[in-house]
Amino acid sequence: MILEAHDIRKLYGAYVALDSVSLSIREGEFVSIIGPNGAGKSTLINVLTGVLPPSGGTVRFKGRDIAGIGTVALTRLGMARSFQLVQIFPELSVLVTLQAAVISRLGRGARLLSSLGADREVHADALEVATLFGLGDKAHALARELPQGDKKLLDVASAFALRPEIILLDEPTSGVSTADKHVVMDILVKAAKRIGLRAIIQVEHDMDIVFGYSDRIIALHQGKVLADATPAAIQADARVVDMVVGRRRH
Amino acid sequence: MSGRLVLAAALGAAVLAPLVAPTYQALLMLPFMAYAVALLGLNLLFGYTGLVSFGHALFLGIGAYTGAFLTSVFKVRSMEVILVAAAALGALVAAPVGALCVRYVKIYFGMLTLAFGMVFYTFVLKFYRLTGGDEGMPFLRPALVGRSLEDLPKTDYLVGPYYYYSLAVLVLATLVMWRIVRSPFGLCLKTIRDNPLKAESLGVSVPRYRWYAFMISAVYAAAGGALLATPTGNVDPTLAYWTHSGNIVFMVLLGGFSSFFGPLLGAFAFIFLQDTVMSVFPYWRLVFGAMLAFIVIFAPSGLMGLFARRRPVETSRA
Numbered sequence A: 001m002i003l004e005a006h007d008i009r010k011l012y013g014a015y016v017a018l019d020s021v022s023l024s025i026r027e028g029e030f031v032s033i034i035g036p037n038g039a040g041k042s043t044l045i046n047v048l049t050g051v052l053p054p055s056g057g058t059v060r061f062k063g064r065d066i067a068g069i070g071t072v073a074l075t076r077l078g079m080a081r082s083f084q085l086v087q088i089f090p091e092l093s094v095l096v097t098l099q100a101a102v103i104s105r106l107g108r109g110a111r112l113l114s115s116l117g118a119d120r121e122v123h124a125d126a127l128e129v130a131t132l133f134g135l136g137d138k139a140h141a142l143a144r145e146l147p148q149g150d151k152k153l154l155d156v157a158s159a160f161a162l163r164p165e166i167i168l169l170d171e172p173t174s175g176v177s178t179a180d181k182h183v184v185m186d187i188l189v190k191a192a193k194r195i196g197l198r199a200i201i202q203v204e205h206d207m208d209i210v211f212g213y214s215d216r217i218i219a220l221h222q223g224k225v226l227a228d229a230t231p232a233a234i235q236a237d238a239r240v241v242d243m244v245v246g247r248r249r250h
Numbered sequence B: 001m002s003g004r005l006v007l008a009a010a011l012g013a014a015v016l017a018p019l020v021a022p023t024y025q026a027l028l029m030l031p032f033m034a035y036a037v038a039l040l041g042l043n044l045l046f047g048y049t050g051l052v053s054f055g056h057a058l059f060l061g062i063g064a065y066t067g068a069f070l071t072s073v074f075k076v077r078s079m080e081v082i083l084v085a086a087a088a089l090g091a092l093v094a095a096p097v098g099a100l101c102v103r104y105v106k107i108y109f110g111m112l113t114l115a116f117g118m119v120f121y122t123f124v125l126k127f128y129r130l131t132g133g134d135e136g137m138p139f140l141r142p143a144l145v146g147r148s149l150e151d152l153p154k155t156d157y158l159v160g161p162y163y164y165y166s167l168a169v170l171v172l173a174t175l176v177m178w179r180i181v182r183s184p185f186g187l188c189l190k191t192i193r194d195n196p197l198k199a200e201s202l203g204v205s206v207p208r209y210r211w212y213a214f215m216i217s218a219v220y221a222a223a224g225g226a227l228l229a230t231p232t233g234n235v236d237p238t239l240a241y242w243t244h245s246g247n248i249v250f251m252v253l254l255g256g257f258s259s260f261f262g263p264l265l266g267a268f269a270f271i272f273l274q275d276t277v278m279s280v281f282p283y284w285r286l287v288f289g290a291m292l293a294f295i296v297i298f299a300p301s302g303l304m305g306l307f308a309r310r311r312p313v314e315t316s317r318a
Helices: A041-048 A071-077 A094-105 A120-132 A148-160 A178-195 A207-213 A231-236 A238-245 B003-020 B023-046 B057-072 B079-101 B106-126 B154-181 B184-194 B196-201 B206-232 B242-255 B262-280 B284-298 B302-307
Strands: A003-012 A015-025 A030-034 A056-061 A079-082 A166-170 A199-203 A216-221 A224-229
Touching (some): A015 A041, A041 A199, A094 B184, A148 B196, A207 A231, B003 B023, B003 B154, B023 B206, B057 B079, B057 B206, B106 B242, B154 B184, B184 B206
Antiparallel strands (some): A003 A015, A216 A224
16 A cells, blocks of 8 residues: 555534545556545645645555655655646746756755756756656746646646656646647656556546546545545446536547 | 856956056945845845845844954954854854744745844944944954055055955855856755745755755855945944845846846946936935836846846756
């Protein structure tokens, strides 16, 4: 078990955002978390990534309690995330953005007087990730000047450049045109294999993406786990289909 | 003309200035060089980390008072010792002040730095027996590279050995800062400036790196303060007053905070413009106030923005 949450509760005052949520992520899994707005998906991601401490329960990553330890510490442990709203460094180029992730991973951020430009390892690593995500030809373009789809790719690519063991993607295809969604997901899956990612968790609204790529689906409803099963089992569960998934056209 | 040629020309002009320019103009270069050192540090915080300090005169004051104490109380006259001590004391004070300030951003950070600056100002103003209060303290002529130079007339000392000493310190400070902003550390600061949330998600400890930048900027400001006080031969609390902090922020804005050399150009323009305007118009602050409004509204990239219309692309080759 690489990531395990047990009996998680998260309260905002009297409002219960998460109520006795338990889940476990195994080696090699691609898990999607789905649910309607207000189901607690983003809160769950924030608790799993150590941004928010749970009001109760435990979160263990590689056997270690990580509840509320913070993003930076979790990143060092091998967990990365991307955001629902695209997060980039507008004034930095694609390559430099990826270099920032690489130097963070290599623990070289505190090097005060060494030349970044002369660090071939960082340069090569960043360029490899850029190429992997189809951004190689835009390596020197400013992030703010990229099309929206490429911004999203850069956001996800920078998380991959950390070469994490597990990655949590908050709506990786939001803001991406319908035509490009599968392109983005294919790139993402290919990159995950290339860097040896141990597990992927995504929050996603697009059911074609969810059912097309997931090994397992966790459906949340009003802060509780409604179902935790394979795509086929979810599809066969009328209650989940009605409350969360909706009738899909084939 | 390429940037390197402009730089070489500027350096050449600075080297030749005491030989060819009127003494008065050469003397004006001294505060420029002192401020330039301080501004290199301030801009690491402002332009590269995205934090605007309105209290950096605190560190200029610390540097100046360190020199005054060393020369007039402890009889230490070596400028090298003064600079190292000023930098060390600047870092010592910046450690707790910065640790508190970097927990806040935007206006709260600015106001907190302003508050600490005013605490120091009040301290040096009110502790008369220790600091001389509003009369200040003498900053005796320091020896340069082991040479006392006491026999030289003051002007000859200032436009001669002291001028070139200041220039050497400025060049060294510039080279070190150039290296810092192009290091992995410098890149981490830029990520924080652009998007702290994203920087944190990539494993960059935002408060820690802001604190480092604050400390480095304090070291530069303290060294600049020691250089600034030497020509006047006296230090007083106005060095640490909030309007002085405002002046150095103005210099950064005037030159352009998004460019490495912008603040240096800003310091140069400020010193010579202030002198010119003061000589023809008594209400020079009125003119500078109008200029500040103009820059913020019409030229947010400062004077450097007039030469390069946009921020240079940050690439690995930069």
